[in-house]
Amino acid sequence: MSGWHGWFTIEHREAHSQARTGRLATPHGTVETPVFMPVGTQAAVKTLSPHELRAVGAQIILSNTYHLYLRPGSAVVAAAGGLHRFMAWEGPILTDSGGFQVFSLASLREVTADGVRFRSHLDGSEHLFTPELSMAVQRDLGADIIMCFDECLAFPAPYDAVAASVERTTRWARRCHRAWREEGRPDRQALFGIVQGGVYADLRRRSAEALVELDLPGYAVGGLSVGEPAGLTVAVLEAVVPLLPADRPRYLMGVGTPDLILEAVWRGIDMMDCVLPTRMARHGTVFTSEGRLTVRNAAFARDFRPLDPACDCYACRHFTRAYIRHLLKVNETLGMRLTTIHNLRYLHRFMERLRQAVRADRLPEFRAAFYAGEGAALGFRPPEPATLPGA
C-alpha cells in the first residue's frame, strides 16, 4: 500500500550493529522505536488502569483477538466505538491475529484449507477462524496495527511439518492481504505479515520472501520464544531481518526479557511484546537494578526499602518491599498491581536507555556493561552462538 510508505521514519542507525531508532506514526499517536508493548489480553493489562499504563511509559499496547472475539465479542467492541474507546486507552494498539491462541489454547478440531475449526477453551463452543474472519474481527476491534492470521508451531517441529505450515501461513497471508485491502481499513490499520519457518533458514527465507512480495506496512518474526535456546532465537533473527525491507518496522513476537530485547534490537528489531514481565510480577518476582527479587520471600518481611531504590515508579516512590510482600501473601490485588507497575516501568526505562545507546552509537558499550553488571545480577548471559539447520 503506497499509503504506508513513510509511516515509519528511521531516525538513527547505530554504527556498530543493525540497531536503529525510529518513529511509527499511527492514527493514535507516534511511537518511538525500539518499543516494548505490554500485553492487554482481554482489553486490560492485568491489574492496571490505562492511566497507570501511561504512567509507566507505555506507548503502545497489544491485545488478543482470540480472547476479545470470545468475550465480549468484536461486535460489542465495535459498538463501543472500537477497542481504544472501549478500554479508554487513547494510545496506539496492536492486535494479534488469534492464530497463536487458536493453536495453543483452544481444543483444535481441524485445520482445513479454509481455516481452523476449534473449540473455545472457555465453554467448548465450536468456531471457525479463517484469515478473512481474523481480518474482519481485527477491523471491528479497530487497532492501529493488525496481524496476518498465521500458524505457529511448537519447538521443536520437524522440517516437513514446518514447511507445510509455512505454505499455509503464506496462503493465509495472501488472503489476509486481500481481505484487508477489499473489506478492511487499509487507510487506518497497518497490516503486518508474520515470517514463520521455525529454525530452518531456508524455510524462513521462503516465508520472508513471499511476504515481502505483498509490500506490507510491517513485518513480524513469529514462531520464536516458543522454547528454543536463545542462541537459535538470535540466529533466526540474523537470518530473517536482512530479508525484510529496511524501511518497514520489524516486530519480534513474544520477547520481553531485557537480554533478548537487547539482542533483538542489536539485530534490527523495532518492536517487541511479551506477557512475561507482567506475569512474573503477578507471581511476585520483579526486575531491579540490583537483580531479581522474589518479593514473596520471607527475607523481605522487614525490608522497608523500595523494590528498587533506583526506580521512579509509583510502587517504588510510595511502598516498601515489606508492604508489597504482605499484600502478595494475603492476596490483596494491590500487591500484584504494584509489582506489575514496577516491572513495566523497569522495562520501559530499559527501552529508554537502549534508545539512548543506539542514538549515541554506544550499543556495544551498553551491551558489555549490561552483561557485566545489571544483566548479570538479573541472571542473564549473552546467548550461546548457534547455527540454523539448512543455513
Add this chain to the structure above:
Amino acid sequence: MSGWHGWFTIEHREAHSQARTGRLATPHGTVETPVFMPVGTQAAVKTLSPHELRAVGAQIILSNTYHLYLRPGSAVVAAAGGLHRFMAWEGPILTDSGGFQVFSLASLREVTADGVRFRSHLDGSEHLFTPELSMAVQRDLGADIIMCFDECLAFPAPYDAVAASVERTTRWARRCHRAWREEGRPDRQALFGIVQGGVYADLRRRSAEALVELDLPGYAVGGLSVGEPAGLTVAVLEAVVPLLPADRPRYLMGVGTPDLILEAVWRGIDMMDCVLPTRMARHGTVFTSEGRLTVRNAAFARDFRPLDPACDCYACRHFTRAYIRHLLKVNETLGMRLTTIHNLRYLHRFMERLRQAVRADRLPEFRAAFYAGEGAALGFRPPEPATLPGA
C-alpha cells in the same frame, strides 16, 4: 483523660433531630463528621491504593487488629513505623479490637476470665487474646483511634447470655483503659469504649453507664448490624445515644448502607464503618443516583453509559458499564477496582450531602426526599418502628 477534652468539636446541631456536624482532631489530620470509614482489613482497602482512597474522599479508614496481628504481625508494622507508614496512608486510622473476628472468624477455644483462647482461621495456630494484648497490638499498629476489646454476640441472643457478655465486656473495658493509660499512648491514641447489650434496653444502659464512668475519648455502639431488623437497630440507638456524653464522638459499628447511615446520623451518630459497599462492589453491584445496578448482568453488555451519569468518580469519568461488565466477567481485577471506587465515591458524596443537610437544618427534607426518590430507587424504606424488650 483530660487531654481528650475538646478533641472533638461540634460545629452544628441540626434543629429537628439529634444530628450534628463536627470535627475530630487526630494526630494525622482532622476528620469532618458525620463520617463513613472504608474498611482496610489487611492494611489495604481491597483493590485500592491509598491515593485512590483519598480521591474518593475518604478521610479516615478502619483496619482490623485480628488480621494484622496474624499477618504480617504487629511487630512488623511497628518496625515499619506504624500502620500509616506501612500502608502509605497519611490520614487518620481507626483499628478495631480484634474481638469481633475472634468471636466470628476464628475457631473459638475458650473464653476465660483472662481473655479468649482461639485458633487462627488461617493455619489453626493457637492464640490467647486478652484486653491487654489487644491494647499492646493496637499501640504497635499506631492508629489514631483504638477500640476496647469486647465480646459481640450474634442476633438473637438470650437475655442471660447478653447480660453475662455485658459484664465481661465491661470488665475488659476497664482493663483496656488501664493498659492504655499505663502502657499505651494515651497522648496520641484515642481509646473508644464499645456499648454492648444486644436489643435489651436495661443491658444497654448498664453497659453505657459503666463505660461513661471511664471518661473515654469516644464511644461506640457495638453488637448491631448483626442480623437484627433495622427498626431494632434504630431503637437501640435511641436508647443508647442519650446516655453517652454529648461532647464525645459516637461511632456506630458495622453500618454502611445509605438508609441506616441517615437514620444513625439523625439519632446523633458521628462515625460509621462497613465492608458492605466495598464487598458489594467486588461482587458487581453498585449504588447509583438511579438505583442499584448489578453490572455483571447481560443487560449491560452494550450499555455505553457510565455506572452513574451523575457521579464524578474515576470509574464514571472514564469507563462504561459495558467495559466494567466485561472486566468483571473475565475476572480482570480492574473491574472490581472500578466498582469499589464508584461505591466509595457514592457513599462519600452521600456523606457530604448529609453534612450539608445537617448544617442547613434540613435533615427532615433530606430524609423525605431520600425515601421518595434515590433511596426508594435503591430499594430502601424507612425502618419499621420497633420496641426494645425491657425498654
